[in-house]
Amino acid sequence: MRERLGVTGIGVVAPNGTTTEDYWAATLAGRSGIGPITRFDPASYPARLAGEVRGFTARELLPSRITTQTDHWTHMGLVAADRALADAGVRLADLPEYEMTVVTASSSGGTEFGQKEMTGLWGKGPDHVGAYQSIAWFYAASTGQISIRNGMRGPCAAIATEQAGGLDAVGQARRMLRSGARLALVGGTDASLCPYGLVAQLSNGGLSTQSDASRAYVPFDEKACGYVPGEGGAMFTVERIDGEREPIYGYIAGYAATFDPPPERERPPTLARAITRALEDAGLRPDEIDVVFADAMGLPAADRAEADALNAIFGPHKVPVTAPKTMTGRLYAGGAALDVATALLSMRDGVIPPTVGTTDPVRSLGLDLVLGRPRERTLRTALVVARGFGGFNAALVLTK
Template identity: 55%
Template sequence: MSARTAPESATAPTATTAPVVTGIGVVAPNGLGTEAWWQAVRRGENGIGPITRFDASGYPARLAGEVTGFDDEANVPSRLLPQTDRMTRLALFAAAEALADARIDAASLPDYAAGVVTASSAGGFEFGQRELQALWSKGSSHVSVYQSFAWFYAVNSGQISIRHQFRGPSGVVVSGDAGGLDAVAQARRHVRKGTRLMVSGGVDSALCPWGWTAQLAGGDLSADDRPDAAYRPFAARPGGQVAGEGGALLVLEDARAARARGARVYGAVTGCAAAFDPAGGADALRRAAGNALADAGIGPEQVGAVFADAAALPGADRAEATALRQLFGPHGVPVTAPKTMTGRLAAGSGALDLAGALLALRDQLVPPTVHTTAAPEHTLDLVVGAPRPAALRHVLVLARGRGGFHSACVVSSAG
C-alpha cells in the first residue's frame, strides 16, 4: 500500500506542468468502452439489475451492476484465459483501450519509460472461489497453478505490465473504494519523479457467491429489489448500497512530453490528498478535499463541480454533505453521483468518477445523478434529471473506503 499523505509539496502544480491524462479506458455496467459509457451516463441510463452471474435468489441482496456484453475470447489472448480472473480480463480491456486512446505504441517506448499502478479491493475472488471448490471437492492436484497469483491484489498491475512490456514502476494500492484515486495519486508521483508514462486507476469484480457473502457481511448492501430505487445516496431515507463491477484506467503522462508528441489531453491531475479516520466523520473528508484543493493551488470558489462518494448510508451521507457545506457553503457547488447508474464498483468507483470528471471538462457539462433527490437537510445542489451545462475549469472527485480511507483528487483543464 502506498503512504497516505497530505499535499505532496508546498509548490502547487499548474495545469501546464501537472501530469496530464491522454487516454481513458472504461468497463462499466452501463457501457463497455469510454464513449459508450459516457453517452449512457449523459442519458441517465441505468446499469443496475438482478444478478445473473449466479443464483442470488437466496441472498438478502439481489441487485448488482454487472458488466454485460464482454466477450472474454475476443478481448483477452487465449493463453491468458486460464490464468486470469474476470477482474483482470476487464482490466486488460480497459488498459488496452486507454493506451489506444492515448495513441501509445508500447513497443516503441524506451525500457523503464512506462509503469502501472492499479487499485484493488478484493483481488481475483471468482478465480479463488473456483479453485477452492476444486480443492475441497477433488483434491489439491486439481487446483490450478495460476491460483498462486490470479487471486492476488497486484495481479492487474502485473498482467498489464507483462502484456504491454512495461518495465517501469509498478504497484498496487489497497484502500477499498478510495483505491482508484490513491492509485492515480501514486502514479502522479512517479510521473513527477521522471517516469514518462503511467497506466493507473482501478478495476474490480467480486460478483460470485464467495465475494457476495463477503460484501453482505459488511452490512451496507441494499435489500431493495427495485433497480431504480435500491441505491439512493443523499435521500431522506437511503436504503444502502448496490455493489457492481468494472472501473477505469487512465494514461498519465508528463505534460511536456505529451505536448511534444502532439497528444490529445483530457486534463491535468493537479491535486491529490488523503486522510484517515476510522470513525468516518466529516472532518477527514473535508481535510482530504481541502488539501487536494491546496495541492492544486485553487480555492473552493474555483471548483465547478464535485463527483461525490455518495455512500447511501445515513451517517456517511450526512458526513459528506457536512464536509461539502463546510468547504463550499450551502448549495455552493454542483454535486453529482453517476455511480447511481452503476452501483459502487469498489476500487473501480473513484477511477470511473475521475474518467467522468475528465469527460465533463471536455464537454463542459455536469452529468446527472439518477434515482434520488437530496434531502433538504443536506443543502446540496445535486444535479439530477439531465446533464447541466457548466463552465468547468476544475472538478473535485471524492472517494471513501471501508475502515477510514478518505481521498480526493482535482482534475483541471489543461488548456
C-alpha cells in the same frame, strides 16, 4: 514549477457501457446498468441486485492464455488498459521500458477465480486446483499482467484502499512520474459478483436489500437504504506534458488522502481535511471548483458526513454535486477510477451527468444535487471524492 501531468487516454468497462463512449452516452441519458444478479443464483442472499458488466466477453478481446490464467477483474483491467493506450495514441516502442509504470487499485482481488479453485479443492481434491490460483487472486495480478503485456518495466504498484483506491492509485502514479517515469497506466477495476464475494461484501452491513432497481441505491435521498455493488472500472494513460501533447483530457492538479480515526475515538472524520489539502495542492480556492463527483455511499449517516464536509469547505458557494455511480453501483476499487473518467469527459463536453434514482433529496443536507437530467455548464475544474470502508478518504482535483 511542477511538471504538468496530463491524462491522454481513457479506457472504460462499466455496467452501462463496455467502451468509453458507450458508457458516456448511457450516463448522459440516465441509463442504468443496475439489475438482478445473473452471474449466479442470488435467491438465498438478502442483496440480489448489482451493476454487472453485460456484453463483455474476455476471450474475444484477449488471448486465451491470459484469460485462463487470470480472473474476470483482471480481464477488464487489461482491456481498459489496452483502450487507454489506443486512445492516447501511444507508441510503446518509442518509450524506454524502464520509464513506464503501472499502478492499479483492487479491493478484493480475484475472488471468482479463487472460489472456483477452492470449490475444486473441497469437491474433488488438491489435484483439481490449478497452478494459477497462486497468482490470479492476488491484488497485484492486474498490475503485473498489464506490465508484462505492454513491456512496462518501471516501478509498479498495487493499491488496496477499497473505494478510495482509484484515487490513491493516481496519487501513487503521480509520485512515480515526478520521480522520472514518462508514462503511467493507472486506474482500477473490481469484479466480486460471486457467492464468496457477495458474502464478504454483506459483512459490512452497507448493501441495499431493496428489490426495486430504480430505488435500491439512492444517495442523499430521504429513503437512502445502502448501496448496490458493481463491477468494472477505468484505466488512464497519464504522461508528463512538456509541449503540445494531444489529445489531453485534463490535468492531475491536486491530490490528498487521510484516514479516519477508529469509531471508538472521539476525533471527527477527516474527509474535509483530505479535500482541503487536495485544493491546496492544486493551488485552487473552493469557489474555483466547478463540480463535485461525490462518494455518495447511500447510507444516511455517511451521506450526512459527506454533505457536512462539502458544506464546511464550500459554504455559501453551492457547487453542483453529482453521483453518476447511481447508474453502475459502487465498483469498489473501480468506482473512483470510473468517477475520474466521468469527470474528465464532463470537462471535455461541458456537461454534468445526473444522479439517478434520488427523487426525494434530503433538503437539510444543503447540496446542489444534479438530478434527473444532465446540466450543461462550462467546466474547467472538478473535484472527485472517494471513501473506502475502514476509514480511507481521498480527494482528487482535475483541471481542463
